Amino acid sequence: MKTLPSCGEKQRSHTQADRSMPRRPAPVTGPERGRRCMAAAKVRWHREYPSRPHSQGIAQSIWSVMISRTLAADLPRHVGERTRIAGWLHRRRELKSVTFLVLRDRSGLAQVVLTEPSAIAATAGLPEETVLDVVGTVTANPQAPGGAELTEPTVTALSDPAKPPPFDLYRPAARATLPTVLDHASVALRHPKLRAPFEISAASVAGFRATLDELGFTEIQTPKIVESATESGANVFGIDYFGRPAYLAQSPQFFKQAVVGVFERVHEVGPVFRAEPHDTTRHLAQYTSLDAEFGYITDHRDVMVVLRDVIAGMVASVAARAAAAVELLDVTLPVVPQAIPQLHFAEAQELLAANSGEDPRGEPDLAPAHERWLSEWAAREHGSDFLFVTGYPMVKRPFYTHPDPARPAYSNSFDLLFRGLELVTGGQRLHRYSDYLAALAARGGNPAAYESYLSTFAHGMPPHGGFAIGLERWTARLVGASNIRETTLFPRDLNRLSP
């Protein structure tokens, strides 16, 4: 750590007057100079701040002060005003007689101009990523990025001088490999381009919720610690639950079905856990599942209609709420067709056999390469980034899957492919108690193990179905990320448990 030149002795206590706004441009001398030096050096005045006595009987919480600051993006609307901004020192550019500080806050970047020699000296030692509070005059200037900048500033450090980040955060592109980014996630993700996918992710979730709320769905939260494995049974994380064996939930499937009997229509955004040893660019041990389940459907096609609207709502929300991130990443948002093209599983295999040079007929599932081919086919033939593949063979689907009444070897289920990747699985579920008993018997399952789940159906359930969207996969396909870890803040996978 570096101490600023000429700093040291001139420190003083801080009063409300120091923080009052607006502040007149003040010559940076004497106590003021000392205060800046102190802030830039080892004294952490801000830690005293919450307990500072309020002058004039005005109760001013730290929150009201911090939140009252102007965001970088709003600076052009405050031209001529004395204004406070706060953020990370994104970049410092020192020229002979003028120094530019570029501050980064959650809204964007703002330029601060220092011309006073003493002010320049006072900030000279501030490393990038140091958190600063700047009060200055918003000045319109065509030379300034965004058309406005802060002049005659008073700069105060809110953090200790920051340790240099593992790579340059201010460059247009983040020049770091994925492992480096992941190892230093909390700092690395500050890079605007590394942060942007998560803004898109958040907007997607907002769109998911908004669309389903509009359709009368109730948002639910279900346990992530469960007594028995949900799906295939294997690949679950076992935990010690007060001395009893338990598992991390692989899916909210059983619970969301159960409460269809309560609310008719439910959705949930939550984590799911898969202990599958799949070390790929599209698998995580924990990911976020966007689930929906609802009753009184005719069959899986009703589910597909709702899913189509949900996807469209997510895209619209991204466009509306994450426009800056979309632009920064140069994302091409997909057009969601009113009717997403669909292929039956058997048709898909015929199509592949006839055109792709491979013959997957007879296989119970589609390989990733087949999914990519089919996605390209949908884009080519139908101009769609999306493709429904319906009617997957029952043998490859979980026991609660509803068969196609006309072709019982096939199911009333579907996958939604998005830009070559399996994004959603959904379908109609069994809803009759007797069908569950039969399905379990046919698969050699033990009804006793599913007693509480099955009892729901014994008490009367409507025909129902639902789907689950993999959030990180969705975002990855949207932003063109080649690895799902690029759209996961702190990924958990076969090898990574930290940070």
Place this chain on the structure above:
RNA sequence: GGCCUCGUGGCGCAGUUGGUUAGCGCGUCGCCCUGUCACGGCGAAGGUCGCGGGUUCGAGUCCCGUCGAGGUCGCCA
């Protein structure tokens, strides 16, 4: 888990058929530059090449093991 590839200063890379003091860019530090905006210029520090073992007169450079990483396939969201 199978297969392929990689592991060189904080970051991103180069290191020819194994051979004297391991290079480059960025960053860092110092000096210089009236307005930059991936600013620019000059200089300096910082690595013994993931780890262990082996081959060799000599290994970052070949072999074995090990740990870590990336890709790919199976499978999945």
